[in-house]
Amino acid sequence: MLRATTIAGLTFAATTAGAETLTIYAYDSFVPDYGPGPAVAEVFEEQCGCEVEYVAAGDGAALLSRVRLEGARSGADIVLGLDSNLVAQARETGLFAPHGVDAEFDLPVTWDDDTFLPFDWGYFAFVGNEGTEAPSSLQELADSDLQIAIQDPRSSTPGLGLVLWVEQAYGEEAGALWSDLADNVLTVTPGWSEAYGLFLDGEVDAVLSYTTSPAYHSIAEEDDSKVAWAFDEGHYVQIEVAAVLESSDQPELAREFMAFIASDGFQSVIPTTNWMYPVIEPEGGLPDGFEALAQPESALLYPPEEAQAVREAAIDTWRGALAQ
Amino acid sequence: MSLTRPGLWAAGLLLLLTLGTVGAVAWRAEWSGAFGPADWAAIRFTLLQALASAALSVLLAVPVARALSRRRFLGRSVLVTLLGAPFILPVVVAVMGLLAVFGRRGLVSDGLALIGLPPLDIYGYEGVVLAHVFFNLPLATRMLLQGWLSIPSERFRLAASLGAPVGRLLEWPMIRSVAPGAFLVIFLICLSSFAVALILGGGPRATTVELAIYQAVRFDFDLERAALLALVQFAICAAVAAVAFAVTVPDGLGSGLDRTVKRWDGSRWADAFWIALAALFLLLPLGVIVAGGIAGLPDLPGSLFAASVRSVCVALASTVIALVLSLALALRKGPVSSLAGVLPLAASPLVVGTGLLIVIYPLASPASAALAITALVNALMAVPFAVRIVTPAVRQAEASYGRLADAMGLTGWARLRIVLLPRLRRPLGFAGGIAAALSMGDLGVIALFAGPGEETLPLAMYRLMGAFRTDAAAGAGLVLFALSLTLFWAFDRGGRVDADA
DSSP, X not given: OHHHHHHHHHHHHHHHHTSOEEEEEEOTTTSSTTSSHHHHHHHHHHHHSSEEEEEEOOSHHHHHHHHHHHGGGOOOSEEEEEEHHHHHHHHHTTOEEOOOOOOOOOOSSOOOOSSOEEEEEEEEEEEEETXXXXXXXXXXXXXXXXXXXXXXXXXXXHHHHHHHHHHHHHGGGHHHHHHHHGGGEEEEESSHHHHHHHHHTTXXXXXXXXXXXXXXXXXXXXXXXXXXXXXXXXXXXXXXXEEEETTOSOHXXXXXXXXXXXXXXXXXXXXXXXXXXXXXXXXXXXXXXXGGSOOOSSEEOOOHHHHHHHHHHHHHHHHHXXXX | OOTTHHHHXXXXXXXXIIIIHHHHHHHHSOOOOOOOHHHHHHHHHHHHHHHHHHHHHHHHHHHHHHHHHHOOOTTHHXXXXXXXXXXXXXXXXXXXXXXXXXXXXXXXXXXXXXXXXOOOOOSSHHHHHHHHXXXXXXXXXXXXXXXXXXXOHHHHHHHHHHTOOHIIIXXXXXXXXXXXXXXXXXXXXXXXXXXXHHHHOOSGGGOOHHHHHHHIIIIIOOHHHHHHHHHHHHHHXXXXXXXXHHSOOOOOSSOOOOOOOOOOOSOHHHHHXXXXXXXXXXXXXXXXXXXXXXXXXXXXXXHHHXXXXXXXXXXXXXXXXXXXXXXXXXXXXXXXXXXXXXXXXXXXXXXXXXXXXXXXXXXXXXXXXXXXXXXXHHXXXXXXXXXXXXXXXXXXXXXHHHHHHHHTTOXXXXXIIIIIHHXXXXXXXXXXXXXXXXXXXXXXXXXXXXXXXXXXXXXXXXXXHXXXXXXXXXXXXXXXXXXXXXXXXXXXXXXXXXXXX
């Protein structure tokens, strides 16, 4: 006990000792070497002369839950990786402070929120292998024998995005679609990484990800065999946001980082590390390979307050259909 | 100071940690609604999978234990010893081994593909039950094997000379007395399953109550539902435990007696089949873990060393706490300490951890206390096992030397040091080994609250699995497996040194 306490104390002391440390809670796939985290940190550390420390705290909703549990005692200065569907819920906690950044965003919708700053965006899509017969709609997928992995909407922002996608596209019929889809769902994972890993391991035919995911395989691995399926219903949009915590002990540094998010230093790293669209087009334009990506004909998205209003009922529908 | 006084303190502490923490969670909750259909589905799934896991484990254990009891072959004692391995095998590691054998891309599916059959699907109900049988078949086998070995060989000889039916006269009564206890213990262990359900289940179709608690806290921040589910878990476990302790529960953790009766009956081939099947089922995943792990060692990230040190420290701290609490409880007779000793079996480690965080919130930031809380919760979870190992030894030492010690006026600390502790080294070492291995492999509370630089080894491994770095995860699994075994061995061995009484 004593030893564990001492060690906990030591690590705690180590993280606060330098004083100029910016602690960012981010989702699991942002933090590791293959994610955008290290590259972003390197550029910013040079600019601020400080240290950036990431805490991988699970996907979107888990991030929010974590700062709610920690409340004003949270060690985080910034939370990075909520999305527009969680913004209203996050705002209600009163834990977040205005970011003070003024920027024009290239988004499929207008975004002017003084607290939650978008850092990238994308269209949700199922990603499968070339050669697998691609369904052309959610309904066709549900009627097929294809096995898919999806994420839990209670923990993961893609999972929540899919539930809202189905809700917006099918309305009253959403429950019926989920019942049809239930036998296609091999498993529901807590986060994006686990589901994508199952797909890469060949455990499933397709995985819920983004239209931009095939770019990773074609650019980073020169592998053109992964394709995003285009669906007739249109594709739900994800706008990922970051926010400063009111309780931050580094408010200056945190706001500096928020301004950095809207700068080229951050935005130019995003496409080929997070494999999403930047919210402000980088100076050099989008990387080669992005132009070949599927462009959905129509974009679906609930504004934050509406997403909050339908979220709970939509998740209950999902849970009810899949618990059968 | 009386030696029974600490028992009261320990019992009080355990009561606070188990029921008190539920109270703390309930106190922070915003009470609004009640259970939805998915919560009932979780309760139903929990009961069904525990029922199936316990029934399958015991049913399969019968032919395996009978075969082991009446056959002698090379490697038999090694196999009996290995039957104890899954109990101290970290759950995340075992599940990885099972996936490598039974997953859609596992060995069995590859074999099926050769003869044109579709791959296996072990996500969900089937996978959870499969993993539970993997963990508990050895436990059931050892319990039944001891039952068989406790039948005096003279009776078998008598039956042989009279031509009497051995199965009906000797074996069936033994099975009837041992099997219900084994069934109930396994049922109880499977009820509060978390890591297995987290990795193999997780979807609404395969959520246990403990996993639903995790989701309620981690995803929805719904403390009300977490507290309610924890109470449901208490109620189910209390009901089962009441039955279990009414039906005598044999001690399944003791080492197997390595003695066979010379038998004339039964088919040699059938016995060989059952032994081979059980050995293959248990050893194949272990083999895959070792083979895959060695291949993955070069891919290990550097941060893994720190995580290993952290895990070992947590395990050691947790062992010390578990041993002190268990010894205190063992020294005190009576219903209060025996109740306190089994209470943690019914508690939800996640609720205990969350409750502790809520209680210490005014004093320290949750992230800085995550490791200390993990050590405490792990200790708590090891107490029921440790108490069951240490208590009989205390009773025996008191029976043998109690009157002499009384006559010499030895009481309190001196009595403990001079009379009891030297006689408790073996059970304390064994209990310590179990506590250390359980803590080392635990993926529970830390999955909720790990702060910066607080990743334990099982969490690091789970994250590597999640980040599809399969090779590195396999390497981490091997390190974790090796450290768990080493800790167990060191404690168990330490208890035996110079103790050849």
